Amino acid sequence: MSMDVRAAVAFEAGKPLEIETVQLEGPREGEVLVEIKATGLCHTDKYTLSGADPEGLFPAILGHEGAGIVVEVGPGVRHLKPGDHVIPLYTPECRECKSCLSRKTNLCTAIRSTQGKGLMPDGTSRFSFKGQPIHHYMGCSTFANYTVLPEIALAKIREDAPFDKVCYIGCGVTTGLGAVLFTAKVEAGSTVAVFGLGGIGLNVIQGAKMVGADRIIGIDINPEREAIARQFGMTDFVNPKDLGPNGDLVGYLIELTDGGADYTFECVGNPTLMRQALECAHRGWGVSTIIGVAGAGQEISTRPFQLVTGRRWIGSAFGGARGRTDVPKIVDWYMDHKINIDDLITHKLPLEKINEGFDMMTRGESIRTVVEY
Numbered sequence: 001m002s003m004d005v006r007a008a009v010a011f012e013a014g015k016p017l018e019i020e021t022v023q024l025e026g027p028r029e030g031e032v033l034v035e036i037k038a039t040g041l042c043h044t045d046k047y048t049l050s051g052a053d054p055e056g057l058f059p060a061i062l063g064h065e066g067a068g069i070v071v072e073v074g075p076g077v078r079h080l081k082p083g084d085h086v087i088p089l090y091t092p093e094c095r096e097c098k099s100c101l102s103r104k105t106n107l108c109t110a111i112r113s114t115q116g117k118g119l120m121p122d123g124t125s126r127f128s129f130k131g132q133p134i135h136h137y138m139g140c141s142t143f144a145n146y147t148v149l150p151e152i153a154l155a156k157i158r159e160d161a162p163f164d165k166v167c168y169i170g171c172g173v174t175t176g177l178g179a180v181l182f183t184a185k186v187e188a189g190s191t192v193a194v195f196g197l198g199g200i201g202l203n204v205i206q207g208a209k210m211v212g213a214d215r216i217i218g219i220d221i222n223p224e225r226e227a228i229a230r231q232f233g234m235t236d237f238v239n240p241k242d243l244g245p246n247g248d249l250v251g252y253l254i255e256l257t258d259g260g261a262d263y264t265f266e267c268v269g270n271p272t273l274m275r276q277a278l279e280c281a282h283r284g285w286g287v288s289t290i291i292g293v294a295g296a297g298q299e300i301s302t303r304p305f306q307l308v309t310g311r312r313w314i315g316s317a318f319g320g321a322r323g324r325t326d327v328p329k330i331v332d333w334y335m336d337h338k339i340n341i342d343d344l345i346t347h348k349l350p351l352e353k354i355n356e357g358f359d360m361m362t363r364g365e366s367i368r369t370v371v372e373y
């Protein structure tokens with residue numbers, strides 16, 4: 001049986017999303033139908049819509065930062081029931097695959113190949129429009145008021161958590177906090193440099209403050225980001241534009257930190273900044289974590305000497321978090337006022353105005369926009 005749902009459809013790269021009524025089939029074996037109550041707009045959605053994502057497929061229903069309620073479960077679903085509150089996981093946690101069992105990574109491989117093709121694990125799509133299939137996106141497709149996901153791609157959360165806030169835990173909050181806590185494992189007393197103070201970078205700052213970093217340096221070309229970053233724990237702000245057209249950002253940061261930062265994070269998706277973030281990490285022990293997603297064909301480079309002399313270059317997806325295990329805990333942190341989400345959600349829109357949310361992101365006016373259904 002299929003149902004009508006409201007969705008913002010990405011028909012073509014580089015074109016605005018179009019609000020349409022599309023058809024959604026019910027859940028099959030191991031799948032769950034979820035009513036999405038709210039979704040955040042992440043830079044990654046904009047990146048894929050732009051056409052820069054080598055895995056980008058069209059038409060598709062984008063969105064991967066949602067929260068909602070289970071409506072129906074398919075055969076074989078063991079851990080969820082109608083009425084449960086959930087957060088969709090673009091990084092699932094099956095607890096059975098080689099990656100999950102390794103305990104070395106959060107990158108569950110159980111359904112990654114079909115997810116990357118915009119399909120459910122059985123190789124088909126549940127969405128269609130005028131009889132033609134529409135691709136799923138990152139296994140989530142939260143820009144629709146109902147969606148279907150595999151059970152292993154849903155974190156069950158407490159029922160008193162507000163959807164319009166905790167949806168952000170579905171990507172940005174977990175990515176930023178997790179990169180500090182689970183990937184880099186920043187210690188108290190550290191010096192941290194954060195490149196890019198958007199929806200991800202501000203959560204890196206929040207995480208660094210949480211673990212007791214002494215000094216937290218924020219780097220952004222948007223001067224509007226200074227005040228909010230200071231509110232979240234940034235101690236020093238650097239606008240690379242203030243250094244002039246030939247400014248030496250790396251040299252400036254090394255001097256500012258007496259030899260380099262213990263930990264640096266790239267939260268923009270710009271290979272030049274990735275190099276700068278590595279090179280301003282401290283000789284001998286500095287760790288630089290790439291979070292930003294770069295466009296198709298882009299590559300990173302540095303002199304191998306930078307690594308020979310003890311800097312380490314690592315990356316983090318979904319903050320290294322194991323979604324079904326860690327996301328409910330992060331929801332608890334929010335409910336216990338241990339983390340601040342409210343001040344990062346700067347705008348709320350109905351689905352019909354979703355393109356305005358992306359326009360504000362492009363102009364640097366919003367941190368996170370949330371669409372409430």
Ligand SMILES: NC(=O)C1=CN([C@@H]2O[C@H](COP(=O)(O)OP(=O)(O)OC[C@H]3O[C@@H](n4cnc5c(N)ncnc54)[C@H](O)[C@@H]3O)[C@@H](O)[C@H]2O)C=CC1
Pocket residue numbers: 042043044047171172175195196197198199200201219220221222225240267268269270273290291292293294316317318319361364367
């Ligand atoms: N690895 C992962 O798991 C995830 C990666 N991402 C990626 O993280 C990146 C950031 O995402 P959001 O914070 O949502 O984006 P955003 O658009 O909210 O923030 C980007 C920030 O970077 C700043 N910026 C742009 N160019 C800059 C430059 N040359 N120097 C310094 N600052 C600059 C902007 O002013 C803005 O404040 C994106 O590439 C996104 O795709 C997002 C979520 C998860």
Ligand SMILES: N[C@@H](CCC(=O)N[C@@H](CSC=O)C(=O)NCC(=O)O)C(=O)O
Pocket residue numbers: 042044045053054055056091107112171293317318
């Ligand atoms: N599809 C892109 C890469 C996109 C990417 O790196 N995604 C991140 C999450 S970004 C969230 O906002 C991620 O978790 N990647 C791991 C994964 O398995 O996709 C490309 O092909 O370059």
Ligand SMILES: [Zn+2]
Pocket residue numbers: 042043044045064065171172
């Ligand atoms: Zn995201």
Ligand SMILES: [Zn+2]
Pocket residue numbers: 092093094095096097098099100101107108109110
């Ligand atoms: Zn797995």
